[in-house]
Amino acid sequence: MSEPAILPTTPAEAPAEANAGRRNMALLIQLRWLAVGGQLATIGIVSGPMGIAISRAPLLAAIAVLIAINVASLALLRRGRAVTNAELTAVLLFDVAALGWQLHHSGGLANPFASLFLLQVVIGAILLTPASSWAIVVAALAAVGVLAVEPTPLILPPPYAADPMGLYLKGSLVCFLLIAVLLVAFVTRISRNLRDRDAALAASRQRAAEEDHIVRMGLLASGAAHELGTPLSTLSVLIGDWQGAPELARTKELQDDLADMDAAVRRCKTIVSGILMSAGEARGEAPQLTTMRAFLTALVEESRGGRTPGTVEFNDLFGADVAIVSDPALRQVIGNVMDNASEVSPDWIGVTATRDGAMAVIEISDRGPGFSAEMITRFGQPYSSTKGRPGGGLGLFLLVNVLRKFGGSASVANRDAGGAVVRIMLPLSAVVAEGEKA
Structure with missing residues (x-):
């Protein structure tokens, strides 16, 4: 018996928090599909080659519920919005309930797969907020407590009835290997999702700081452009007066210098006008x-x-x-x-x-x-x-x-x-x- 899940990746253009939440929901969906496959295989092996009588109807009903949760989770992802902590908590609580139901109808705490509650607790601790993580712990403890109350016992056939502890130890070994593999494979992916989210948040903060810096520079440039307008106009008038002065008109070198000065002043005025236009202060200017x-x-x-x-x-x-x-x-x-x-x-x-x-x-x-x-x-x-x-x-x-x-x-x-x-x-x-x- 297994549990929670994944799917592909989410849109790269989504905000960092939304992107991480969607990837984590996708991770739970994939893990839940693996759980469904593992549970079907386990039911088939136990009731087939091993010949152990189990109540297949309630076990298959729980698998149907897990499939329904996955379909609903996929629909949630297709909406394109962020996946909240409450939604992640809800699907994990469903997983705890489904596992508890299956164990109740297959031996209770005597079933070696009862240790799979630990996997759900670890995933909740990584994905959820502290309060929600403790909610998963409480739910798992409650499920363990319920399993101690009149579970459906497993009737072992003669080959296993003589040594039930040996069968339990073998099942525990399989459960341990399953938990170890899933933790290494999926918890590392969850951690990578969280690292990607932190990196994206850091990049967003850096971009916000740079844009704030640009806004402040724009305000400074706009103010400076206003102040420069008057002295540049004065300089332009003075240069025009000098160019028309009779005593200066006879000196070609001075006229060339004044022409260069006039060109430089006109360029400065063009730059100032461009700054004001970029700041949205030019009136009547169409693109x-x-x-x-x-x-x-x-x-x-x-x-x-x-x-x-x-x-x-x-x-x-x-x-x-x-x-x-x-x-x-x-x-x-x-x-x-x-x-x-x-x-x-x-x-x-x-x-x-x-x-x-x-x-x-x-x-x-x-x-x-x-x-x-x-x-x-x-x-x-x-x-x-x-x-x-x-x-x-x-x-x-x-x-x-x-x-x-x-x-x-x-x-x-x-x-x-x-x-x-x-x-x-x-x-x-x-x-x-x-x-x-x-």
Whole structure:
């Protein structure tokens, strides 16, 4: 006689607690199927080759109840929601009751398989809360107490009647082996489920902390953008006045410098406007409809501005173009990566755009010093930088978190030819325009 159970795995996208609870319920379902098979085999052997008379009707009725519990548990899993501690406790209590019923009709405590209560107690201690675990212990003790009250005795045929203790010891050995194997096989899987749950919870907490950090940085950036708007406008007016001043108009070198200053101020104003738009403070701004090729080309052209011609190489291997909705945050984080690459490798950076199925793949390469082993290990964490500047190391952190919201990812590596490469994987379905096919 045996008991509780498993089934396949649960959806990976479910929350950590729900995922662990569903896997544990699946584990109980599988174990219960093994119990049903073992009980049927035991009934067949005992009443067949061994020739021991047993009441098969109540034993088979208990097996039918276990099958019904499994069917109900499978229906519970198919609902797709979390499996609660109360539901796990309920099915384990049914298992204790079913085992007690079977033992009552097959010798009671004289049946060596009475030790299977221990397996249910151990599983309850691992899967359930402390209060529920003690409820399983109390239920098992109550079942043992009931078994001591007028159980149906086993009538042993002559070959076994002469040495009932020998038969009991052999049955106890089989029961011990059964408990040992099931504990090793299934308790280790339960422990793995719990470890996976703890790891997923830790990852969720880390992600929540990172997102909170991003929110605080966004508020800071939005406030700074508001404050920078006025001085930038003042600078723009002053530069315009200087450019029109007669005494300065005759000096070409000064006019060139003023033009560069004006371009720099305009770029700063564009950056500030982008920050405010990303923060939701730009009024009347509709999402910009463009194409993936135009989006990437604009990023490259912006990176080329103010740099020596030929230092930014763009390899367009994307293939068939697709209409997308341009996202300011995505444009900003990719632009940051290109700026960082230009900073460490002013003579050359390479931007390669390819397509891998439904994913857009953007690789940004440079000929700089590359990433250290520590940087690669800490990739995506805030303030992880080789530049040594206070507050540095946020570019890749923001890249990872923005891509995560789109369902994408990023990775970094060092190039064999020297330098580094940042690889961006962006699902086209997350940015494709409505009505378009990715």
